[in-house]
Amino acid sequence: MLVAPLAAGREASLRALLVTMNATPGTADPCNAVLPFAAIERLHFARLVVLDDALQVDLDTLGIPRPRLPTVLSFMGDCDGPAHEVLAELVQRAGEGLRRIFAHCEGFGAETDVLAWMQAHDRPIAASYVNWVGRTVRQIKEESALQRVLSASVSRAPVNSAEQARALHAGLRDLVNGEVRAGRLRLTPPEPTPLAWQVAKIAHLLAVPLVGLLALPFLIVLSPLLVYLLRTRESSDPEICPRPQASALAELQVLEDIDVSNQYTAIGAVKPGLFRRWLVSALLVLIDYACRHVFTCGFLARVQTIHFARWVFIDDKTRVVFTSNYDGSHQGYMDDFINKVAWGLNLVFSNGVGWPRTRWLILGGARIEQDFKRYQRRHQVPTQVWYKAYPGLSLHDLTRNQRIREGLENTQMSDAQTLAWLRLL
Amino acid sequence: MSTRTVEFDDIQGLLRFGYKHQTQASFLLLQVKEREAARAWLASVPVSSAITADPPPDTALQLALSRDGLQALGVADDIVNAFSPEFVSGLGRDASQSRRLGDVGANAPEHWQWGAGQRVPHVLVMLYALPGRLAAFQQAVEAQVASAFDILLRLPTSDMDGIEPFGFVDGISQPRLDWERTRAVRDQEQAAYDNLSCLGEYLLGYPNEYGGFTDRPLLDPQRDPQALLPRAEDRPAEADLGRNGSYLVLRQLRQDVHGFWQFVNAQVGGDAAQRERLAAAMVGRTRQGVPVVTSNGDADAGKDLNAFDYQADTQGVRCPLGAHVRRANPRNADLPSGGPGLVSWLKRTLGFDAQARERDRVASTRFHRMLRRGREYGAAVSIDQALSGTGSASDTGLHFICLGASLARQFEFVQSAWLASTRFDGLRNESDPLLGTREPTADGSPTNEFSMPQPGGPDRRVCGLPQFVTVLGGAYFFLPGIRALRYLASTRSQGSP
Incomplete structure (x- = not known):
């Protein structure tokens, strides 16, 4: 995921440019003049989002200092094969359009090498989920x-x-x-999986449990302390779930329910302190592990409607960005979250400032329906440009078509x- | 939290009764003309409560207010805005909502006869009467409101003897409300579909199926010095304006009875038995109300027509997945069923049970129930008349009414994610066979088909369904508790906190 701070005074102009890329509000014209996404054959989804620091106001309620964070442009995509190859192809096919966009960012000049600049602004993904690994x-x-x-x-x-x-x-x-x-x-015919990819996968498969095994004795010894730290925090962390502004809600809804799939982008601050910082980091490693090795063919626990999802730390791990591409309506997506995988959401998001109260890391939280629904809408950010390579197709279609073949x-x-x-x- | 008894004297009767003895009904849509006079009338109008009466009363009046109505009465903005966001934004004003609900094409609010633009009702007065008693009752009520309100529209109804205009017995599937409050107030996974439903799913101010409470205004008791309002059950320090009330959706749905039967008839080449079967497959029940999943259409006299689910028909071979009643109420539990024991439960919960996953596209029906209180209107058309193109030329249809404590999770969810969805339960190229708009999707795929899985081979598909039901108007209302109504009519609800 590319993250780049905007140059001073350039936000309005950037937003205006992004709007020109869309066919309907928020949905990219696949052949738009700036970034003709459809020309990149290996690209499934892509999005451009402007992220500001409005929600940092919640830190005030915790009585901790609120660092002013720059407004950033975020650009991300989901593709087949190595990301650097697809990025290079994008630069080759749409270098001029990329320059027009990034010219709104700090430190991007007429002489800047686009590809190098993009790579320099790439942030590592903390955890990512792919509905069906290998389906191109x-x-x-x-x-x-x-x-x-x-x-x-x-x-x-x-x-x-x-x-x-x-x-x-x-x-x-x-x-x-x-x-x-x-x-x-x-x-x-399907292309064979590259050997290097397979080796990396096996190494990852073994490395994470190995590290876990090494850490296990320490975790066992420390477990009473860790439980104490968790439970005291869970009983005192403030819940911040006010109703989102009607106008903000309308801005999100105007982008939704145009295709059978929808996008979701949200941002939030990690709770202060080392305990939460380490906990969420460790949990995202585990989630990434599960997504890479276990949930690889059609389902993430009980949820079968997420195409791609990812968690990315920004601002020195003080904030997390979550993005997903899902089938069905927003209300249906949220109800799936509450009714099918509230425990999974709680694991990660209860480390975010203001999350509804959890018990033992997995209970409560997202099950507190009204608070959860307000929280997630309040943390959601409008996705200015969203691209899907196969409009009209749901995951159910993709899996069925695969079985047909x-x-x-x-x-x-x-x-x-x-x-x-x-x-x- | 102690469990309080239910205050039947404060609840409008419609939440407990369908007023089925009162076969005559008429709905008045009013707009406030003189605020003070309107308040005075609302402060004293006799509203029937949920206390049972034997013999049934000759007449009953029920009353609900829209957001515009609250504003026209001068209710303070902060109170109005504390209702749920869907109530505050209303119906038919927001293109995103219209797209979600399928209010597009011929259903679009710009074509509505009422409910959009200047024709948004403020007050809905529902009049119910024993046969022969309505005319005088309505005349009296209209005389009472004449100085305070303009009558925007009168919506008369017809007694079709429990049969909706297409010819099917209606209103069979209703949740059973837990009036005794026996259902535990806690958030617990339900392993089986159950028709018993927590009060808080329909009545504001009571705990719902999550053990929580939905949006309604809670007030500082200083704003209620006469203590008209009950205290909130979850926050006893605050007065609960929502307690014993509900959100009410009214939508006028015109039904093209001729179009429906002529289309079905043409599909089967005029064969009467096959016509019945196809129509029953589209609805999911025979015209007599027998669920097609339990029978092949034979009349099962004496059977409980609401005691069934679709567990034994996961493929939709007996009742198509997209049948109207299956979409509206898929009758499934929180978790697909499976073997006993913790291992089986864990496998299903973590998604590792492939068979369970196949049945898990739709789940947790209990959070999406509605109490339906609609009434038919217009002249009944028989099937023979429909087929021969005779019978009344005037409109016929349904004044759809439903009650619930969450507009978003109940009415809007069922309407958008289940009925109007072109992907309900993995289907494609179809939406609700009765209610669908048949508008193609954004990528150009058709939505005018209806699929019927067969025991062997590909589904049978009916294509080219025309639109049978058109939305002519609609609005969201708040059906207040009776004390809350008096409070809203008092001057105390005005002004800033």
Whole structure:
């Protein structure tokens, strides 16, 4: 995630420029003149957000000094393959547009090398979640086209026998083969995972538990103290959950429910003190670990509607930015958070200033419905420019289309599998 | 927190009764003309409470106020703004909300007959009467309000004997309110769908299913020197203006009965039995109200038509996933069911149970229930008339009314995330078969289909559904407790704190 402070007096001009990139409020025109996102084939999602320090006012209520933080521009994207390659491609294709945007930032001049400057302003991701690791934009688009062809051509008369089901399957295979030969459909075979990536993944898989194992004796010895520190804080940390301003809420809502997916960007201060700072850092390492090795194919605990999500520390770990791309309405997203994974939210966000009161790190908190809903809306920031490479497609579609393709290419399916496959169409 | 008994004498009867004996009803939409006279009338108008009466009363009057109404009465801004944000912003004023609710295209507020622009009602007066008693009652009430209010619109209703205009028995699915307050006030996962619902889901000032309270104005008792208002149950130092009240949604829905039956008939080539089956699949119940998930449409006399769920039909083979009643109330628990024991629970809670995940796209129905109190209007059209294009040419439809303690989590959620959603439970290219606007999505995908999964093979799909239901008007109201109504009518509710 790129984070760069704005140059003095340039905010209004930047906001005006960002608006020109959109087709509808907040949603990028994929071929806009500044950053034609659609030209970057490996890009799933991207966003540009202006982050200010308005919520730092909450520090006043804690009686701790409020450092004035600069307003920053944040630029982030989710892509296939190494980020530096995609960044280089972006600079190559849209260098002029990037210059126009970053010219609003401090220290960016006419002579600045865009790529080097972007890399210098890149912040490490504390934790990131990918709904389905390895599913590429190309695959998503090809499989969507495949699904359309199959759903439009399959006979919808009841299937009464296994032979009939097999015949339907074989007929559709022939149809698709014909479409592929005619160049109307493409089904690119998956690229093998690069060896370096696999090695890094295995190293990460082993390293984190190893460090945990080393730390375990200390944690056990310290556990009474840690529990004491946690519980005293949980019972005294102030809750700051006022109702957001109606105008601020309207600014967020005007950007929502245009596509089947929506964006969410939020920012908040980490509670003061080393205990919370270390706790949230450790928890994000664990969450990142779980996302990288466990929750890699279609679900983050019970939530199946998040495409990508990430947590990033900024301002020397005093603030955290959370972003996500999710399916469905905001109200539905929040209800999923409360009803399905409140415990998971509490783990991380209860280390943020003002979060509704938790007990034992996972109980309460987001389950306090009204306080939680006000809190998350108050901390949400309008996303000025948001890009999605495959409008109209939900994660449910992506997973179903993937299964359709797998089933199409599988000639060894059992009768039950063939019937289940036909049901996907 | 001690559990207080329910103050039936302070609750408007509509929260407890559907006034089904009072088959005649009429709704008056009023705008304040003379503030003082309006207040004087509201301070003394007899409003029926939730105390049971035997025999049922000849007439009953219920009353609700919109945000504009509170303002027109001079209620202080800080009080008005302490109601829930959705009530404060109202219905039909915000394009984002209209998009969310499906109030677009022919449903857009700019086409409404009332509820938008200058035609926002201030006060909703609901009149209920035993057969033959309404006309005189209404005349008397209209005479009483004449000097204080302008009558923006009269919404007459028709007694269709519990059957909505398309011909289906209506109002079967209702939550059962926990009037005895036996349900524990705590935040606890519910392993099964249950029709019993905490009072706080419908009545403001009572704990809800989360064990919490939804938005309503809490006042410094100094602003209520006559102690008209009850104290808040969660904050006894404050007076609770919401206690015993509720939020009320009124929407006038015109139903194209001819269009509905002619479309269904054309799909099945005029076969009467298949016509019934397709219509029942779209609704999720037969015309007699029997849930299609429990039967193939045979009349199951004597069965409780509200005691079922969809656990045994996760694929939607018996009741399509997108059927109207399945969208409106998917009847699922907080967590998909599974084997006993902690391991199974943990697997489902952490998402590792693939079968449970398949059934987990929609969950926790108990937070999205509504108390429905709508009434039909216009002339009933029989199926034969509908098919032959005869019968009354005048409008017919439903004055949809629902009550709840959270407009956002109940009415708006059900309307947007479930009914109007083109992706409900993983579906595609369709929204509610009865209520959908059929407007294509932003990326151009159609929404005018209806899918019916089959035991073998791909779903059967009906395409090209026209719009059957059109929104003609609507507004959000606050249905106050009776003491709160008197407080709002007093001068004490004016001015700054």
